[in-house]
Amino acid sequence: MRAERKPFNPMLGETFEWSDGERGWRFVAEKVSHRPLWLAAHAEGQAGWRLSLQQSVRSKFWGKSIEFHPLGLT
Numbered sequence: 001m002r003a004e005r006k007p008f009n010p011m012l013g014e015t016f017e018w019s020d021g022e023r024g025w026r027f028v029a030e031k032v033s034h035r036p037l038w039l040a041a042h043a044e045g046q047a048g049w050r051l052s053l054q055q056s057v058r059s060k061f062w063g064k065s066i067e068f069h070p071l072g073l074t
Contacts, residue, residue: 038072 010031019026024046032038036056043051055072
């Protein structure tokens with residue numbers, strides 16, 4: 001399985017789309033920028049809910065540990 005070897009790393013502008021006809025769910029995501037890394041996604045369901053996000057992460061390596069600070073809107 002791919003997830004065991006390497007995480008999914010999309011190319012710039014590559015769009016991922018998934019829909020489930022039985023549940024009425026739809027999800028679209030795209031890599032907007034490579035440096036700095038920005039991802040955008042939108043999901044919606046037949047029950048009327050919606051989720052939109054624009055995310056990036058700032059990281060700092062401290063030698064023995066690492067800090068992640070999420071940036072963006074959800």
